[in-house]
Amino acid sequence: TQYAADYNEVKALGAANSSLRTPDQTGYAVWWMEFAEGSVNRLARNLVTARGTHLWRTARMFALLNMSLFDGYVAAWDAKYEYNTWRPYSAIREANDDGNPLTLPDVDWEPLRPTPPFPEYVSAHSVACYASFEILRHAFGERVSFTMETSTAPAGMPTRSFASFGTAGEECADSRVMNGFHF
Numbered sequence: 342t343q344y345a346a347d348y349n350e351v352k353a354l355g356a357a358n359s360s361l362r363t364p365d366q367t368g369y370a371v372w373w374m375e376f377a378e379g380s381v382n383r384l385a386r387n388l389v390t391a392r393g394t395h396l397w398r399t400a401r402m403f404a405l406l407n408m409s410l411f412d413g414y415v416a417a418w419d420a421k422y423e424y425n426t427w428r429p430y431s432a433i434r435e436a437n438d439d440g441n442p443l444t445l446p447d448v449d450w451e452p453l454r455p456t457p458p459f460p461e462y463v464s465a466h467s468v469a470c471y472a473s474f475e476i477l478r479h480a481f482g483e484r485v486s487f488t489m490e491t492s493t494a495p496a497g498m499p500t501r502s503f504a505s506f507g508t509a510g511e512e513c514a515d516s517r518v519m520n521g522f523h524f
Contacts, residue, residue, distance in 0.1 A: 345443030347524040348436070351429045355521025357451040362519060369512055370453055370519035372501055374493040377469035377513075378410050381477070384489050388481055402480045406473055413472035417465035424463075429521055430456040452521025464523045470513035474506035483507065 354362045362370075373380075385406055389399045429452065432439065436446035478485075488502045489509065503509040517523040 342443065344524070345441055348429070348432060348441075348444045351518050351521060351524055352433050352447065352450065355429060355452050355518055357453050357521070359453070362453075366515075366519045367453065368498050369501065370516045371493065372491055372498055373466070373470075373513050373516035374454065374520075375491045377466060377473060378407070380489060380491050381406065381410070381470070381473040384487065385477060385480075387490075388477070388485075388487065392481075398480075402476065405480075406476045409472040409476045410469050413468040414465055417463050417468040420463045421460040421465070425460045426462040428456050428461045429524060432524075454520045454522070456522060461523055464514065464517045467510075467514040467517055467523075471510045474510045478506040481506075 353359060354366065356362075382403075385403065388394075389402065394402070427435075430450070432444075433450040434446060434448050436444040483505050485506065486502065486504055487509075488500045490500050501509075501512075503512070
């Protein structure tokens with residue numbers, strides 16, 4: 342039942358031609374396409390500069406931030422190949438073969454963005470974002486409002502603002518469903 346719910350969510354919201362995905366959801370799906378190490382290091386640099394953070398605290402925070410990214414990627418990629426689960430692109434097109442009567446195939450289904458060529462579970466991007474935002478939360482506190490920039494922003498959307506690191510992490514993870522990449 343849970344798989345069918347997740348399947349149907351990405352089938353409806355992650356489709357290239359989704360009529361249910363809002364313009365904002367489409368925007369942040371594309372906005373979060375930049376690799377996490379670029380966007381979170383840029384954010385961290387902006388935060389320490391704006392706050393005048395002492396050099397040794399800054400150096401420690403960047404070391405922890407990038408160790409968390411590296412460790413997160415190692416764990417995520419290990420899980421991807423340990424569990425080797427199919428992406429929504431294949432699952433939706435081949436649902437007749439999944440043994441679940443609650444999932445109906447759509448052989449013409451296309452995701453919002455082209456599907457990466459490696460296993461689905463777990464979302465490395467989500468892991469990297471959550472890991473790095475946890476380090477930033479410890480360095481700056483949870484209730485920090487901030488604006489992030491990205492190099493993959495769609496026209497007219499160069500930045501996004503967040504009330505907390507947790508909110509940014511949730512949106513980062515949700516972007517993978519909106520792109521049609523993950524359940």
